[in-house]
Amino acid sequence: MVRDGARPGEHKYLAVRAYLADLVTSGLAVGDAIPSERSLTEQFGVSRMTVRQAIDALVTEGVLERAQGRGTFVAPPRADFEMRLTTFGEEARRRGLTPGAEVLDAATVPAPPHVAEALDRATGDPVHHVVRLRTADGTPMSIEDSWIPADLVPGLLDDGVPESLYAALRAHDLEPTWGEETITAADGTPDELQRLEMRGTQAVMRTVHRTFGGDAALLYSRTCYRGDRYSVFVPLREARPTLVPGTRPAGTDAGRPVQPGRIPEGSPR
Structure with a gap:
């Protein structure tokens, strides 16, 4: 189920990316884990590849960071x-x-x-x-x-x-x-x-x-x-x-x- 407020025609991965970015700015602290890929695929009704594309974009921007074997977390500010x-x-x-x-x-x-x-x-x-x-x-x-x-x-x-x-x-x-x-x-x-x-x-x-x-x-x-x-x-x-x-x-x-x-x-x- 795609979150409320997703714009018509918006690329699915952008909707996931915007949701995660909102979580970081409005609730999650540095070091907090983001929702699992599985929960995000169910919430947005998208493939795991789409979820990973959204997460990859935020990792590249320095908003999130991955820890191998542990998950993805909110990164410290640059x-x-x-x-x-x-x-x-x-x-x-x-x-x-x-x-x-x-x-x-x-x-x-x-x-x-x-x-x-x-x-x-x-x-x-x-x-x-x-x-x-x-x-x-x-x-x-x-x-x-x-x-x-x-x-x-x-x-x-x-x-x-x-x-x-x-x-x-x-x-x-x-x-x-x-x-x-x-x-x-x-x-x-x-x-x-x-x-x-x-x-x-x-x-x-x-x-x-x-x-x-x-x-x-x-x-x-x-x-x-x-x-x-x-x-x-x-x-x-x-x-x-x-x-x-x-x-x-x-x-x-x-x-x-x-x-x-x-x-x-x-x-x-």
Whole structure:
């Protein structure tokens, strides 16, 4: 029996999808199970394939999440990943969450070629390398792989990894002023999925980021974000001259370097 209010001609799976979306917004809490596929097929008089199509749509949108062998549940809301030069901790606190970090690796090492190129250094120059698992309210959210030229912040790791790499830069009079970031979607590796405690989906969001102070590269990072916990928010502005990502600033704009992939006020670091 199709629910009251279903519009004539509405695709059957859309009616099921709308019903489930209404349940999430009007009654069910995060972690609650949705009605079983069997009960939904009986309620709407549709096939199980139609019910699964509706559920799949909401899983893709991040409204629901599947737990293998257990069922389908209301997913936690996704964090808006706004393109800004802020730290992970600042972004988490802004959303009322408690940030955390587990250091997976930290050492001063010779820069490999791709890192040296990104930081405008020679291959083999010393760089501080920090890998951290970032959490919000105890939930794993991302894995950050960061490099900072050792000559900019000598002794960065002498007393352990600082809570904020940006704060460490500022302590040496190095102010992050702009950045560039490339975002791609991919499947996580088995190690990433395990560390991020991801179940039911393998989708992750990968970013490659460079932070600059003026025209000097201060930090290079690669981050893997949970695809089921993040959505991207990008403020759009009037078109301005930009460079192809990965190139060096070559000019100025209103007294500032031309900024490839310009980020309006700062990305979680």
